Amino acid sequence: MVGVPGRSKGCLTCLKRRLKCDETKPTCQRCEKSGYVCKGYERKLDVRFHAFGKSKSAPEKTGTTQAQQISSCKPAIPPDVSLVAFKDNIQYSFLFSNLVWSHYGSPWLQRSALGKLGILALEACQAFSLCVFGQQHHLSSIEIDGAQHYSSAVRKLAMQLPNVGAPGSEDLLIPIMILLLHSSTTVTDPTASSFHVAALYRLLQIRGPKAFAAEPLRSAFESCRSTLIVIGLVTKTRTFLEDPEWIMGPWSLPESPGKNAQNQLVDVLSHVPGFLQDQAHVFSTGDRQLQRTLICKIERQLSITYSWRWDWEGKHPNAAHEVDHLRDYPLLGLLNSRPFTKVLVCSSWQQATEISLYNSVVLCLLGILWSLQSPAAIAEATQTKRESSSPLLLPNQITSLEQVAVEICRVFEYQLATAARVPDQQTLFWVLPVGLAGFVLEHNERYSAWVKELHDVGQTTRGYSAGGLGYGSSVYNIFNTKWAAGRNDGQRTFEGQDWGYIPPNVYHALPSEDLD
Template sequence: MVYCGKPSRGCQMCRARRIKCDETKPTCNQCAKSRRQCPGYKDEFDLVFRNETQATERRAQRANKKALAQKQTKATGVQDANKTASSARRVPDQSVLATLKLPIDQQATCHFISNFVLLPRYDNTRGYLEFVVPLLQSEKPGSHFKLAFDACAVACFGNRVGSGHTFEGQALGHYTKALASTFAALKDPEVATSDATLAAILMLGLFENISAKQLGTLAWGSHVEGAIQLVKARGKAQSRTKMGLALFVAVRTQMIIHTLTSGKAPIMGVEWWIGDAVKNHYGSECQRLNIRTAELRSEVNRLMTTLARSPENIELLLDMIRRCQTVDQQHLNWERELPEYFRYKSVAWEDNVPNGNYGLAEVFPGRVDAYQDLWVASVWNMMRCSRLILASLIVRCAAWVCSPVDYRTTPEYATSARTCVDLITDIIASVPYQLGWFSKRKELLEMEHLSTFGCGEEEALKGLPGYFLSWPLTCIQGQDYTTDAQRAWTKGRLQFIGNHLGIRYANMLYQLNIRIPSMLIRRDGLMANPYPMAHNFEKLVSARTAPPSEGYSMNPIQQREAMQKAQLDREKTDLVIKAMGSSGQLDEKAVATWLQVRSAAMGP
C-alpha cells in the first residue's frame, strides 16, 4: 500500500451525488443547474490517504481488458483473440507486484488510517482522529507524535495480521520512545501546548486500548487525565483553528467515557466543555447531556458514602431523583428534535442462532436497525448509555430512601426497568450495522455518508466501530435487566471485537462479572445505617404499597418466589412499625424471632 496527499476532485455535493463536477469556482454549474446550494470544495485539511494498491491493480486490469478488446476487433479470428487474452492474463503486472512489496511501517500506516481515521465530508459533521492526516503531512509533525502514531499503527496492524510476527515488540518499542519524547516535550513551555503534543497523548491512550493485556483502565485513564489537563492549559483559543477544534472534541469524547466509567466528576463545568466548541449541534447537545449525567453520577456516589439518615438527607436524595429524571427527559427531547439524517430505521428481523450458540451469532434474535452513518450510530449509543446510568442512579436513590423495604416494589424501579429493557434492545439492534452485517445486504441501506475513512474500502470491516462499541456493550453486559441470552451474545461480540478487530481491551471487558444497579445498592446499604429512623415510616408505608414490577426474564417459579418475598417484606414492615410504637425504639429481638417463625412457615 502507498498513500498520497492528492485532494479528491469535485465539490462535495457532486461527490455525494456521484456525478461529474465541472469544478467551476466559487460554485460548480452542476449545483447551479439543479438549484442546489453548492457546499464548495475540500480544503487542505481534508487531504486524505488513499489505498493505491487495490486501485492500481484495478486500473491495470481495466487497461488489460481494454487492450484485449481492441485486439479482438482487429484480429482476423476469435480463436487468435482468445489466445492473446490468455497470454496477457498470465503475465503479471510488475508495477502492481512492486507496490505490494512495501515496508511494514507504510503498510501499518495505511492500515491504521483505513481503520481508525474517520474524516467528515461536510463542515457541520464530525469524524474521529481527523487531525492525524494533516499532522503526518506537516513539515515538522513532532517526533513524539510520530512515535505515538507508529506505536498505534504497528500494534493495530499486528493484531489484525495475527501471531507469528514481531510487530508486538516493534509497537512496544515505539510506545516506550513516545512516552519519553512526550515527557520531554511537556517540559518545554512552547512545545507542551502544541497540537502535536496533545495529539501524541491521545494516541498513547488509544495504544493502551489496542494492546491491553490485563484488566484495568489505569494506563488509559492516566493518558485521558493528562489530555484534559493539557486542554485546560491551552485555553479557549485552541478551538479557533480547525485542527484545534478537532483535538478538543476528541479529548471531550474521551473525557466523557472516562468520567462515566470511573464515577469521577468532570473538571470544569458543562459550559466550559461545550461553549463555542460546537461542530455539530446535535452531537454537541448529546455530549452536553453526557457531561450532566457524569456530574450526577459523581454527586450520587459522594452522597452515598457520606450521608447519614435524617429528614434533610432523605429530601436531598428525593431531589436527586427528580434531577436525574429531568436530565433523562432532556435526552428524550433531544431525540425528538433530531433531523432526518440522524434517524435510524428497523430494516430486518433475525430469528436464526447458529447451533443455538448466542456467543457466535452475528445478530441477536430480533430487529436490526440501519443508521445513516457510523458516527451517528455512536452518538445514539452514548445517549443510551447515559440513560442507563441515570436509571441506575434513580433506583439507587429510591433504594436508599425506602430501605428496608425492597426497592423492587417501588414505582421508580418499575419505570427504570422498562426503560432499561428498551435501551438494551436498541443498543443490541445497532451492533450489526457497526460490525459489517450489512456489507452483504447493501440493498437495505440508505446511507448519507456523512463521513468517510481516510483510505481503503468503505465496506470492509473496520476497527473503529469495534472501538466505539466496546463501552456500550460493556454497559449492557452488566445490567440487571439484561437476559442471560443477551449477555451471552454481548460477551461474544466483545470477544469478536478483541480477536478479529484488534481492540484487545475488549477481551478484558467481556470477563467482567458485575450487576448494576443491584451490586451498587448492596454496597450503599452496607455503608448506611441498617434501619431507618421513625420519621421515615410514612414514606415506607406509601412505598410498600407500590405495585411490583413484572419480571422480564423470570420463569413462573421465580415469579412465585418473588411474590412470596414481597409479601414477607410487607409483613416485616408492619411488624417494625408496631414494634416501635410511640417510643421510636426498635425491638430487634422481636423482629428476628418473627422472621424465623415466618420463614419456617412459608417453606422453601
C-alpha cells in the first residue's frame, strides 16, 4: 500500500510523495527523472513505548470498549528517568536568555551560577533563577523552591553583615547584588529591595573603594555603581559615588586595564543625582548663588562629555551607517509605527551601547541645564565646523532634546534586532537610555507609539513603558520636557517668554585637534 510505513518497499522519497516507486536500486529512477534526490530504501528504527500490565480477558469486546482501552493507553516512562538532574541547566539557560540580566551581570553573574564565587553567591543565583523560571512558566512548585533558597540566602547574609569591616567581607557584594536582582524582579516583598540597597551602601562605605579594585569584584562594583546611580536619579538624591575617591579608587591597581568607555561616561552620570537634588533646592528656595554654582558644575560635566564624544568620533569615524531594507532585521518588521524607512546600523554592539549611554548623559545634563538658564542667555562660542558622513549626531549638531532621544531609540532598534547574536558583554544600562528617551518623546504622538512598540517587541522589555518591570518611562521625569523640541523659526519658549534661540554652543567641548 503506497505511503503506509511497513507495507511499501518503495524508496523513502516516493513514500513521502505518496507515489508508486519503480523500486530501482540503488536509487529510484522515478526520483531522478523528477529532479528529486532519492533517499534510498533504508527504514529508520521505529521505537514505541507500550505500557505492560495485567489484563483481564473478556469474552466479548465491542468496538466501543476497544476504543476506550486504546485511548486510555499512555506511554509509561520508567520511574528512574527524570528532568531533575537537568533542572539547574534549564533554569540558568532561561535566566541568561534574558538580555538585561545576562549583559548587566557579565561576567560575575555567570560565574556565580557555576559556583566559582562562593556558596552564598551560588545559593542566591539558584534562588533568582528558580523564582524567575517558576514565575514565567506558572510553576508554583519551582517558585516555592526558589523562595526557600532566597530565604536561606537572606538569613546567611544577615548573619554576616555585622562583620562587613572584616577582611574578605567585600566578597558579599556579589550575593547582595544577586538578591537585589531577585527582589526587584519578583516583587513579593516591597521592603526587600530597600534592605538590599541599604546593605550595599553599608558594605561599600565601610570597605572603601580600593577593596573592589580586583576582579571579579570590580566588574560587580561597576554594575552596582550603575544601579545605585539609577536609584539616585529616580529619587533625585546625591550619592557618595560622585566623590573623587570613588571615581578613581576601584581602578587604581597598577595592573588594572583602566576604565572602558562606558565607565568614563558613568563617572559623569554619577554627578547627575546631586545636580537634581540641587535643582530641586533652587526651585524651592530661589537661591541664585546655588543656581549659578550649579550651572557651572553642569557646564563642566557637559564639557567632559562632549570631549569624550569627539575622542570617540576620532577612534570610530565609521561607527554607524543607514540601510534601506529590513530583511536582515526581521524583528523591526513587526513595528508598525516606525517613523523611519531606513535602519541605523552600528559597527558593533559595544559601540551601540557606548553611544546610547553618551546620549543618555547628554539628555540628563542638557535637560537640567535648560531648566536653570535660558538657551538664549548662552553666549555663542567659536566651534569647529566639522562635517561627518556618520548619521550620528556630533556635539555641535545638537539643538534639542528630541534629536538626542530619537537617536537613542534608533540605536535601541539595532540593539533589539541583533542582541541574540551577541555574546555576553557587560552592558551597564540596558533600559535607562530608552526610558529617558521615552519620557522626552511621550508628548509626540508620532514617536511615542514607536517607543511603546520598541518596548513591547522585545521579550525582555515588554511592558516597560507602562512600568511592567517595576520602573517605566515615567520614573525618569528628571527634567521639563518643555525644551524637548526646537522650533523651526529659531525661537524657543522658556517659562512663558520667547527668546531668540541660540544653540548651546558654549557647552560644546572642542576636539583637541582637527579630526580630519
